[in-house]
Amino acid sequence: MTANDSPSENHPTDQPSDREFAVDVEDVLEDETTSSQGLFDDLLSGEPIFENKEVLRPSYTPDELPHRSEQINKMATILVAALRGETPSNILIYGKTGTGKTASAKFVSQELEGTSRKYDVPCEVEYINCEVTDTQYRVLAQLANKFIEQNEAHIERRLEDLADLREAVEEGSTAPEATPFTDLGELDRRVEELEAEGEEMEPVPMTGWPTDRVYQEFFDAVDYRERVVVIMLDEIDKLVEKSGDDTLYNLSRMNSELDNSRVSIIGISNDLKFTDFLDPRVKSSLGEEEIVFPPYDANQLRDILQHRADIAFESAALTDDVIPLCAAFAAQEHGDARRALDLLRTAGELAERSQAERVDESHVRQAQDKIELDRVVEVVRTLPTQSKLVLFSIILLEKNGVQNVNTGEVFNIYKRLCEEIDADVLTQRRVTDLISELDMLGIVNAIVVSKGRYGRTKEISLSVPTEETEAVLLADSRLGDIEEIQPFVQARFDN
Numbered sequence: 001m002t003a004n005d006s007p008s009e010n011h012p013t014d015q016p017s018d019r020e021f022a023v024d025v026e027d028v029l030e031d032e033t034t035s036s037q038g039l040f041d042d043l044l045s046g047e048p049i050f051e052n053k054e055v056l057r058p059s060y061t062p063d064e065l066p067h068r069s070e071q072i073n074k075m076a077t078i079l080v081a082a083l084r085g086e087t088p089s090n091i092l093i094y095g096k097t098g099t100g101k102t103a104s105a106k107f108v109s110q111e112l113e114g115t116s117r118k119y120d121v122p123c124e125v126e127y128i129n130c131e132v133t134d135t136q137y138r139v140l141a142q143l144a145n146k147f148i149e150q151n152e153a154h155i156e157r158r159l160e161d162l163a164d165l166r167e168a169v170e171e172g173s174t175a176p177e178a179t180p181f182t183d184l185g186e187l188d189r190r191v192e193e194l195e196a197e198g199e200e201m202e203p204v205p206m207t208g209w210p211t212d213r214v215y216q217e218f219f220d221a222v223d224y225r226e227r228v229v230v231i232m233l234d235e236i237d238k239l240v241e242k243s244g245d246d247t248l249y250n251l252s253r254m255n256s257e258l259d260n261s262r263v264s265i266i267g268i269s270n271d272l273k274f275t276d277f278l279d280p281r282v283k284s285s286l287g288e289e290e291i292v293f294p295p296y297d298a299n300q301l302r303d304i305l306q307h308r309a310d311i312a313f314e315s316a317a318l319t320d321d322v323i324p325l326c327a328a329f330a331a332q333e334h335g336d337a338r339r340a341l342d343l344l345r346t347a348g349e350l351a352e353r354s355q356a357e358r359v360d361e362s363h364v365r366q367a368q369d370k371i372e373l374d375r376v377v378e379v380v381r382t383l384p385t386q387s388k389l390v391l392f393s394i395i396l397l398e399k400n401g402v403q404n405v406n407t408g409e410v411f412n413i414y415k416r417l418c419e420e421i422d423a424d425v426l427t428q429r430r431v432t433d434l435i436s437e438l439d440m441l442g443i444v445n446a447i448v449v450s451k452g453r454y455g456r457t458k459e460i461s462l463s464v465p466t467e468e469t470e471a472v473l474l475a476d477s478r479l480g481d482i483e484e485i486q487p488f489v490q491a492r493f494d495n
Helices: 018-035 041-045 069-084 101-118 136-171 184-200 211-222 236-243 246-256 280-286 298-312 322-332 337-353 361-381 385-399 407-421 428-440 466-474 482-494
Strands: 091-095 123-129 227-234 261-269 289-293 444-450 456-462
Touching: 069 091, 069 101, 069 227, 069 261, 069 289, 091 101, 101 123, 101 227, 101 261, 123 136, 136 184, 136 211, 136 227, 136 236, 136 246, 211 246, 227 236, 236 246, 236 261, 246 261, 246 280, 298 322, 298 337, 322 337, 322 361, 337 361, 361 466, 385 407, 385 428, 385 456, 385 466, 407 428, 407 456, 407 482, 428 444, 428 456
Parallel strands: 091 261, 091 289, 123 227, 227 261
Antiparallel strands: 444 456
């Protein structure tokens, strides 16, 4: 290479030095890091508040249930019969929402199944939420399919065991007389029987079969092998309300016909009076044992929240006043632990969104307002159309400055709204009943006042936020056109 070819002399700027190149790369990387700060980076930059949020959800079954040992022990003393191969008494569990009924029953069920495996006693618990599965057909179909699935798995395991046994006999490691079969031919015949039984099992469709056939499939699936089965029917009153007591009648009579298995029922209800509507025979067989769950007081709720908070939150994530305030709010709601847990979880989520370092009293109060509004929205959204029209009439009256709204004024506006959207007009007496129902739901406040010789009337006022409630009502496709007729209604007020 000549001197003229030297890159250092003739092309001093073409190839930067290692030092220059390194500095440039660092600058580029720094620029890229700054510019690529994404949508979620800021949200992730704060310190986490939750360690395990799922602990605060109703679906979580804790290892310990404070202040429910009496009820849990009573359930256990009844269900221990299953571990002896006997039929446990049926149990009815009562209590208001959020008193620990379902959590306690699931806790005992998990313990029961765990102990049954430990002692090799066949015992199974099946859970059905009757608010979701609310007809006899669907309850029986869901149960039948669960047991069919278990039976198929049992057959598969048995076939694997027999295949291993056959192989051991053929290899000479096991003598034929040491098996339950006289020879390999008998073993093969048993394999064929099991395969045929497995092929006969088919899942039950969720619609389309006669109910009698579904019941027979469920019966056969339960009785396929020896075991004790506990069927837990949560929200059992919803099933009775929707489908009558036929399901309970059939389930409660099963044991007299079963050959191999035994069935016990645990019914869970928020309604202490639902058994009043049952056939006396069903009532006597179903309510062999009754367990009542009383509401929690504020101190008990505080213990429950503290127990969950220790697992759910990072250490020092809560100020000292958060748990007592959540407990106090929930104690006002009939001692509802579910409400208290929702409140604590929502307060934590609000604190997390605002990137606060800790959850404090202000977050609890915000959570209380949010949960209350969510409840109102859900209740209003699910009202029947006629109730929505009555509620909208009250909203229109209040928005137009009418004080102390009475039933007659509501009925006049309600009639006009019905005419405009071509809905049936109910009688004034029925509208008064609908106003009473809205009062019971906490959406309006209706007080009966005396007008002397003019009789009595109801003075009605809204108990919920006007704008949010109106928005929910207008979101209903049937009521969407009401917006167009509001000016006409308002003109009537002006006149």
